[in-house]
Amino acid sequence: MLRSMYSGVSGMRGFQTKLDVIGNNIANVNTIGFKSGRVMFKDIMSQTVSGVTAPVDGGQGGVNAKQIGLGVSIGSVDTMHLAGSAMTTNNPTDLRIDGDGFFLVKLSDAQETPFLTRAGDFHMDASRNLLTSDGLHVLDSSGQAIQLGEDVTAFTIGSDGTIMQTMADGTTQAGVQIGVAKVSNPQGLEKIGGNLYRMTMNANADGELTPTTANNAEAGTGAIVSGQLEMSNVDLTSEFTEMIVSQRGFQANSRIITTSDEVLQEVVNLKR
Numbered sequence: 001m002l003r004s005m006y007s008g009v010s011g012m013r014g015f016q017t018k019l020d021v022i023g024n025n026i027a028n029v030n031t032i033g034f035k036s037g038r039v040m041f042k043d044i045m046s047q048t049v050s051g052v053t054a055p056v057d058g059g060q061g062g063v064n065a066k067q068i069g070l071g072v073s074i075g076s077v078d079t080m081h082l083a084g085s086a087m088t089t090n091n092p093t094d095l096r097i098d099g100d101g102f103f104l105v106k107l108s109d110a111q112e113t114p115f116l117t118r119a120g121d122f123h124m125d126a127s128r129n130l131l132t133s134d135g136l137h138v139l140d141s142s143g144q145a146i147q148l149g150e151d152v153t154a155f156t157i158g159s160d161g162t163i164m165q166t167m168a169d170g171t172t173q174a175g176v177q178i179g180v181a182k183v184s185n186p187q188g189l190e191k192i193g194g195n196l197y198r199m200t201m202n203a204n205a206d207g208e209l210t211p212t213t214a215n216n217a218e219a220g221t222g223a224i225v226s227g228q229l230e231m232s233n234v235d236l237t238s239e240f241t242e243m244i245v246s247q248r249g250f251q252a253n254s255r256i257i258t259t260s261d262e263v264l265q266e267v268v269n270l271k272r
Contacts, residue, residue, distance in 0.1 A: 002263060003047070003068060008256030010071030014041055015250040017074055022243050025234045032087075033119035033195050034232040035079050036239075042075035081186040084233040086225070092156060093130070095120030096230045097214065099222015101180040102197065104139040104211055105132055113209055114139055116181060118230055119195035128152070130178075134194055140176040143211045148175070159223040161214040179211040180221045 018039040028034040046067035055062035086096055097103070102116035115136070122130050122138055128148040130138040137145035141161070148155065152175075154166040161178035183189065188202035201207045215223040 002260045003070060005257055005260035005264075007069065007071035008253045008260065010044065010073060011253030011256070012250055014039075014072045014074060015246045015253065017077075018246045019243065019250070021077060022239055022246065025239050026236070029232055029234045029236060031119075031195065031232050032121055033084070033117060033230050034234065035081050035084075035118070036232070036234045038078050038080060040075040040078065041072050044070045044073050046070060079187050079189070079191070080233065082233045084231040087229045087231050088227060089229055090227045092226055093122045093124065094227060094229050095122060095157065095178070096225045096228040097180065097222045098225050099220075101182050101214065101221035104143070104179045104181055104209075105136040105196070106139060106145065107136050109145070113199055113207075114143070114181075114211075115192070116183070116189065116197040116199065116209075117195050120224075121229055124148070136196075139179045139211060141179045141211050141213045142176075143179065144176075146176060146178065157224060157226040159215050159225070161224045177213050178224060180214045180216075180224070181209055181211055182219050182221050 021037045021039050025036045028036075046069045049066040049068060050063075052065045053060075053063035083099075086098075095103070097118065097120070102118060103120060104114040105117055106114045117132070119132070121133055123133065125131055125135075128150070130146040130148075132138065140146050146163070148163070148165065151168040152165045153168055155175070156164045157178065158164060161180065163175040163178070164172060165175045166172050183199075183203050184205065185203050188200050188204075189197035190200050192198050199207055199209050212219045212221060214221050
């Protein structure tokens with residue numbers, strides 16, 4: 001069977017995967033805190049027809065190897081952790097990290113390692129817990145769930161995540177700080193859906209996760225902006241351009257298969 005046919009099949013599979021990633025990016029163009037993905041290709045090992053010949057002093061020169069490529073495969077599917085644009089909501093529990101870092105959330109106290117998220121659309125429940133839209137607890141800088149006291153009548157959130165509480169007697173006092181985590185390799189995080197990421201061994205050394213504070217120069221975390229949300233970083237112009245490239249690449253590889261089939265048909269017709 002012709003090598004070109006299998007090369008065309010590998011190309012079609014690769015561009016199909018790229019279209020899958022592009023489709024997911026476009027579907028999440030309005031998802032808060034979403035980070036777009038991209039597909040990188042790499043060539044499959046080549047078949048060596050003849051090897052390299054070294055040059056001989058005063059004699060025959062060197063001869064390069066003859067190699068035939070066998071197609072393409074997926075090199076990586078990267079998550080682009082670039083900052084999205086700010087969307088002003090003026091809702092005090094809507095938070096955006098202006099810089100590096102992730103919010104820490106937990107489903108319950110029994111969960112050892114918290115999840116990470118860039119989506120700061122938080123809410124207060126009837127028990128005055130600060131939660132995500134799915135009911136996960138937002139953690140403070142010590143890794144504990146945030147719950148306001150019964151005598152708190154109002155609150156604001158500072159750039160370092162400090163919750164300034166207005167008490168029932170009219171006084172103001174500083175409460176806990178909203179926790180933020182810095183990740184050495186954000187692309188090493190595992191997406192688990194719901195705008196959440198799971199810590200892995202390739203995101204931080206040994207998979208460790210240490211809560212810290214926002215606007216921390218030593219830790220390298222960004223400031224928290226209250227009343228704003230981080231929008232998706234999907235660029236529709238780039239996505240539609242890549243969609244055209246992927247479509248034409250898929251089409252060109254299908255032509256390789258068609259042409260290879262015609263060649264094989266000619267071979268079969270040599271004997272009638």
